[in-house]
Amino acid sequence: xxxxxxxxxxxxxxxxxxxxxxxxxxxxxxxxxxxxxxxxxxxxxxxxxxxxxxxxxxxxxxxxxxxxxxxxxxxxxxxxxxxxxxxxxxxxxxxxxxxxxxxxxxxxxxxxxxxxxxxxxxxxxxxxxxxxxxxxxxxxxxxxxxxxxxxxxxxxxxxxxxxxxxxxxxxxxxxxxxxxxxxxxxxxxxxxxxxxxxxxxxxxxxxxxxxxxxxxxxxxxxxxxxxxxxxxxxxxxxxxxxxxxxxxxxxxxxxxxxxxxxxxxxxxxxxxxxxxxxxxxxxxxxxxxxxxxxxxxxxxxxxxxxxxxxxxxxxxxxxxxxxx
Amino acid sequence: xxxxxxxxxxxxxxxxxxxxxxxxxxxxxxxxxxxxxxxxxxxxxxxxxxxxxxxxxxxxxxxxxxxxxxxxxxxxxxxxxxxxxxxxxxxxxxxxxxxxxxxxxxxxxxxxxxxxxxxxxxxxxxxxxxxxxxxxxxxxxxxxxxxxxxxxxxxxxxxxxxxxxxxxxxxxxxxxxxxxxxxxxxxxxxxxxxxxxxxxxxxxxxxxxxxxxxxxxxxxxxxxxxxxxxxxxxxxxxxxxxxxxxxxxxxxxxxxxxxxxxxxxxxxxxxxxxxxxxxxxxxxxxxxxxxxxxxxxxxxxxxxxxxxxxxxxxxxxxxxxxxxxxxxxxxxx
Numbered sequence: 001x002x003x004x005x006x007x008x009x010x011x012x013x014x015x016x017x018x019x020x021x022x023x024x025x026x027x028x029x030x031x032x033x034x035x036x037x038x039x040x041x042x043x044x045x046x047x048x049x050x051x052x053x054x055x056x057x058x059x060x061x062x063x064x065x066x067x068x069x070x071x072x073x074x075x076x077x078x079x080x081x082x083x084x085x086x087x088x089x090x091x092x093x094x095x096x097x098x099x100x101x102x103x104x105x106x107x108x109x110x111x112x113x114x115x116x117x118x119x120x121x122x123x124x125x126x127x128x129x130x131x132x133x134x135x136x137x138x139x140x141x142x143x144x145x146x147x148x149x150x151x152x153x154x155x156x157x158x159x160x161x162x163x164x165x166x167x168x169x170x171x172x173x174x175x176x177x178x179x180x181x182x183x184x185x186x187x188x189x190x191x192x193x194x195x196x197x198x199x200x201x202x203x204x205x206x207x208x209x210x211x212x213x214x215x216x217x218x219x220x221x222x223x224x225x226x227x228x229x230x231x232x233x234x235x236x237x238x239x240x241x242x243x244x245x246x247x248x249x250x251x252x253x254x255x256x257x258x259x260x261x262x263x264x265x266x267x268x269x270x271x272x273x274x275x276x277x278x279x280x281x282x283x284x285x286x287x288x289x290x291x292x293x294x295x296x297x298x299x300x301x302x303x304x305x306x307x308x309x310x311x312x313x314x315x316x317x318x319x320x321x322x323x324x
Numbered sequence: 325x326x327x328x329x330x331x332x333x334x335x336x337x338x339x340x341x342x343x344x345x346x347x348x349x350x351x352x353x354x355x356x357x358x359x360x361x362x363x364x365x366x367x368x369x370x371x372x373x374x375x376x377x378x379x380x381x382x383x384x385x386x387x388x389x390x391x392x393x394x395x396x397x398x399x400x401x402x403x404x405x406x407x408x409x410x411x412x413x414x415x416x417x418x419x420x421x422x423x424x425x426x427x428x429x430x431x432x433x434x435x436x437x438x439x440x441x442x443x444x445x446x447x448x449x450x451x452x453x454x455x456x457x458x459x460x461x462x463x464x465x466x467x468x469x470x471x472x473x474x475x476x477x478x479x480x481x482x483x484x485x486x487x488x489x490x491x492x493x494x495x496x497x498x499x500x501x502x503x504x505x506x507x508x509x510x511x512x513x514x515x516x517x518x519x520x521x522x523x524x525x526x527x528x529x530x531x532x533x534x535x536x537x538x539x540x541x542x543x544x545x546x547x548x549x550x551x552x553x554x555x556x557x558x559x560x561x562x563x564x565x566x567x568x569x570x571x572x573x574x575x576x577x578x579x580x581x582x583x584x585x586x587x588x589x590x591x592x593x594x595x596x597x598x599x600x601x602x603x604x605x606x607x608x609x610x611x612x613x614x615x616x617x618x619x620x621x622x623x624x625x626x627x628x629x630x631x632x633x634x635x636x637x638x639x640x641x642x643x644x645x646x647x648x649x650x651x652x653x654x655x656x657x
Contacts, residue, residue, distance in 0.1 A: 113638060119645065135627075304462070312455065
């Protein structure tokens with residue numbers, strides 16, 4: 001009994017540990033540089049985290065269902081390039097739905113492979129990372145894409161506009177987070193995602209169609225990627241082929257920081273948002289304190305490992321692993 | 325039993341069959357589509373192909389033992405870059421100014437030591453914290469890359485040593501220096517994995533960790549050693565490659581982990597651990613390099629290479645699964 005409650009206390013501490021660390025960081029940064037918590041700076045950080053954040057929302061579904069998605073980075077490059085190209089060819093009103101359709105097709109393809117054919121998600125999405133990158137290069141012919149008439153279009157509203165004084169990317173991020181958070185926490189579909197990731201066999205025996213749930217998770221992830229691509233394209237109005245390269249790992253880092261287990265079955269949208277904000281604020285804070293840009297990589301490394309370590313240490317009730 | 329043997333033979337032979345198919349396909353297609361009038365199966369071309377396979381191949385051999393052991397290492401590209409930076413930068417350190425060409429072995433040792441230490445950091449964290457190797461090496465991939473950038477900013481690190489370049493460009497019995505390195509690494513690691521206790525234990529741990537623990541195998545030290553080996557090999561790959569080129573960009577080695585894992589999976593090693601072969605990995609490396617070179621030969625650009633390799637990886641996964649389930653059904657009957 002005593003050890004149980006001790007483990008419980010440890011677990012609670014570890015669960016809050018990431019929030020405590022976050023608070024310490026924020027207080028520390030604020031003491032060094034008072035601009036850190038100014039509304040302008042906070043707004044700036046959230047705004048620049050929005051693209052990463054939107055993608056992390058979708059990947060949260062995939063990770064909770066017990067799979068991985070390493071293809072979101074190159075998929076984001078794809079949707080950005082496609083929407084920029086189509087913008088000048090068929091106009092923004094048609095280009096956006098066309099881009100969404102194409103991106104969702106890619107997501108459905110991955111979902112089919114992982115969900116229905118039950119192939120290993122790490123390898124499938126690794127293959128798709130390479131394949132979609134090739135697809136993007138073939139589509140663009142290796143050229144950068146630019147919108148020719150940058151002034152005479154309303155397309156910039158998604159990335160550069162603002163409503164009620166709040167930048168549109170933030171509004172999209174918040175709205176999507178709220179929507180997906182409700183879907184995950186309050187709907188039967190959401191509960192099935194947890195069930196499939198927590199114990200796939202048990203879920204199958206209780207009548208849940210595992211394949212379909214996993215399939216839908218990947219489609220949802222692709223939808224989020226399309227939204228992120230739209231924001232990116234609209235913000236820069238032009239792009240390289242490799243705009244999303246490497247983002248898949250940042251996204252995964254944010255989701256893991258939020259406490260989702262790679263084994264599936266745990267994590268929430270709210271925690272992922274916290275994970276995204278932690279990454280964003282630490283990056284910003286280190287810069288404001290005057291450290292080199294690249295220090296953030298090392299700090300992120302340490303934070304990710306500490307966060308996951310504390311989490312599982314709390315679960316097993318002791319700090320060091322049982323590996324002999 | 326017989327059927328099981330047959331499917332095993334098919335699986336082990338598949339990668340070599342695929343290589344043969346590629347050779348024939350690109351030779352025939354090259355006759356019609358190639359812009360150059362040189363044959364694809366030219367001896368010089370093949371020797372060059374082996375040389376170009378070496379940097380990825382050396383790391384892939386290390387990744388095979390990591391994956392047989394049931395782990396994964398995503399940080400190899402960053403280890404590769406950091407070792408290369410140490411290699412080239414240490415040659416210009418004033419401390420070694422009086423050494424002349426003796427600076428080469430010193431710098432090599434420093435670079436290889438860097439790789440071993442970085443690998444040991446990964447291994448120790450995996451062992452002592454119990455955090456999944458995927459997360460640990462995902463983190464250190466960011467962290468090590470950060471160290472590369474902190475070392476010299478976004479500037480390339482350069483140092484050209486002509487003795488070293490001569491050594492790297494030398495050919496012994498026709499094969500380039502890099503090819504020899506790949507061959508020696510393959511043979512040594514093959515020996516370790518098939519003829520030593522460490523290799524047998526690595527298979528056992530990957531196959532069933534619980535059972536391995538019960539059998540009294542020290543799981544942690546074996547994993548640590550394997551991570552040190554892959555760190556060493558990633559550094560060796562950098563040593564071989566940058567001895568010749570003499571200049572490293574801080575972004576070099578990015579996506580190497582993807583190429584390496586692709587090669588290993590093409591070679592038939594399982595992500596779940598416990599199965600895999602060093603020789604088949606070599607086949608996977610050669611198959612990828614042939615594909616890149618062959619597609620280039622018939623006039624396709626890099627975008628097609630990416631597309632084709634991605635799809636082939638998925639196809640192999642699918643076929644492998646089909647072969648495996650069929651094998652299991654036969655076993656049941």
